[in-house]
Amino acid sequence: xxxxxxxxxxxxxxxxxxxxxxxxxxxxxxxxxxxxxxxxxxxxxxxxxxxxxxxxxxxxxxxxxxxxxxxxxxxxxxxxxxxxxxxxxxxxxxxxxxxxxxxxxxxxxxxxxxxxxxxxxxxxxxxxxxxxxxxxxxxxxxxxxxxxxxxxxxxxxxxxxxxxxxxxxxxxxxxxxxxxxxxxxxxxxxxxxxxxxxxxxxxxxxxxxxxxxxxxxxxxxxxxxxxxxxxxxxxxxxxxxxxxxxxxxxxxxxxxxxxxxxxxxxxxxxxxxxxxxxxxxxxxxxxxxxxxxxxxxxxxxxxxxxxxxxxxxxxxxxxxxxxxxxxxxxxxxxxxxxxxxxxxxxxxxxxxxxxxxxxxxxxxxxxxxxxxxxxxxxxxxxxxxxxxxxxxxxxxxxxxxxxxxxxxxxxxxxxxxxxxxxxxxxxxxxxxxxxxxxxxxxxxxxxxxxx
Numbered sequence: 001x002x003x004x005x006x007x008x009x010x011x012x013x014x015x016x017x018x019x020x021x022x023x024x025x026x027x028x029x030x031x032x033x034x035x036x037x038x039x040x041x042x043x044x045x046x047x048x049x050x051x052x053x054x055x056x057x058x059x060x061x062x063x064x065x066x067x068x069x070x071x072x073x074x075x076x077x078x079x080x081x082x083x084x085x086x087x088x089x090x091x092x093x094x095x096x097x098x099x100x101x102x103x104x105x106x107x108x109x110x111x112x113x114x115x116x117x118x119x120x121x122x123x124x125x126x127x128x129x130x131x132x133x134x135x136x137x138x139x140x141x142x143x144x145x146x147x148x149x150x151x152x153x154x155x156x157x158x159x160x161x162x163x164x165x166x167x168x169x170x171x172x173x174x175x176x177x178x179x180x181x182x183x184x185x186x187x188x189x190x191x192x193x194x195x196x197x198x199x200x201x202x203x204x205x206x207x208x209x210x211x212x213x214x215x216x217x218x219x220x221x222x223x224x225x226x227x228x229x230x231x232x233x234x235x236x237x238x239x240x241x242x243x244x245x246x247x248x249x250x251x252x253x254x255x256x257x258x259x260x261x262x263x264x265x266x267x268x269x270x271x272x273x274x275x276x277x278x279x280x281x282x283x284x285x286x287x288x289x290x291x292x293x294x295x296x297x298x299x300x301x302x303x304x305x306x307x308x309x310x311x312x313x314x315x316x317x318x319x320x321x322x323x324x325x326x327x328x329x330x331x332x333x334x335x336x337x338x339x340x341x342x343x344x345x346x347x348x349x350x351x352x353x354x355x356x357x358x359x360x361x362x363x364x365x366x367x368x369x370x371x372x373x374x375x376x377x378x379x380x381x382x383x384x385x386x387x388x389x390x391x392x393x394x395x396x397x398x399x400x401x402x403x404x405x406x407x408x409x410x411x412x413x414x415x416x417x418x419x420x421x422x423x424x425x426x427x428x429x430x431x432x433x434x435x436x437x438x439x440x441x442x443x444x445x446x447x448x449x450x451x
């Protein structure tokens with residue numbers, strides 16, 4: 001039971017959060033609207049730095065929006081993309097005195113005696129917490145992810161602001177209903193606050209990917225972990241963008257490891273890593289991949305995965321009836337012929353690399369933004385034909401696919417994606433997936449919680 005003093009403190013922090021979020025979002029809207037409608041020129045480099053700093057200070061969901069935008073090559077002006085990329089691993093961090101208080105709360109008064117060493121400076125700071133490198137009493141390098149304080153209030157504030165932004169957006173543009181998008185984001189973000197749950201997710205992925213030699217998942221140190229502190233093996237690696245100018249063979253190998261890391265869990269177990277921004281993976285000297293941060297994970301019904309495969313075959317065979325069935329399996333409802341045709345325009349664009357039986361890149365960037373012209377056409381047609389409601393399950397599959405595709409664009413990988421994809425989905429069976437999914441979830445004590 002909270003005391004009156006604790007309640008006042010909680011309310012005060014939340015009000016402060018509302019004010020800072022509103023100011024940052026309103027400031028951005030005013031500046032961009034001024035540039036678009038009034039011809040007022042803003043200095044984009046300075047503005048981008050200011051915005052990135054504001055989002056980094058606020059942390060939480062709004063910072064994640066910046067992270068997502070920065071994963072898409074040329075989706076933003078270069079100044080913004082460069083500034084937002086810093087949010088991946090260089091967000092403002094808590095000071096040492098603050099860290100010590102938080103660690104005492106999690107591991108007790110003598111917490112430092114449980115480590116051989118513990119770095120005072122954070123090695124990475126992100127939206128919900130920061131990571132400190134440490135060494136165990138046995139001499140093993142560790143990564144200690146410590147959650148920022150009062151993050152529940154932070155997420156409460158940001159989600160309320162996000163709901164307001166969505167409602168304003170829908171009054172301006174009715175092409176897409178955001179109701180289920182907000183519900184799905186809310187569910188996943190609150191889950192990210194539970195580090196014990198994330199520990200289970202990490203172990204689940206270690207089990208799923210144990211035969212993938214090109215992917216490494218850190219093991220969890222349960223004795224040094226709590227609801228708000230997650231301690232795991234430290235994995236050494238270089239940033240993915242360090243390899244964007246490497247030779248083609250190197251870039252292709254990294255891309256294939258990325259593909260296996262995301263899509264073996266998806267097509268074999270109905271699981272997906274929902275946060276594929278550039279700070280969540282690194283590359284080892286042998287080009288194998290370190291996959292990290294399992295706070296945001298989504299499970300899917302086997303029928304949903306079958307819908308993904310069914311849509312692929314429908315597009316290959318120009319079968320509108322099968323395409324409609326696939327969309328309905330995902331949760332789209334009452335689609336008209338015009339809406340179906342419009343969704344198929346976007347689907348053909350996204351599926352294009354796996355429909356083309358030849359070595360090729362994922363796509364090309366034209367006129368500054370990848371897929372901009374098609375996206376604008378689809379958006380206009382959806383608005384013309386009454387708009388659609390995006391199903392909940394669709395949200396994080398789309399986000400993960402977009403984030404992963406952006407990595408392939410950065411790497412300029414050239415692979416026969418048709419062959420790779422068809423090998424992965426060969427022999428897909430709904431009941432087989434249901435059994436495998438149930439087995440791995442039960443093993444980690446998750447059961448149906450991630451679905």
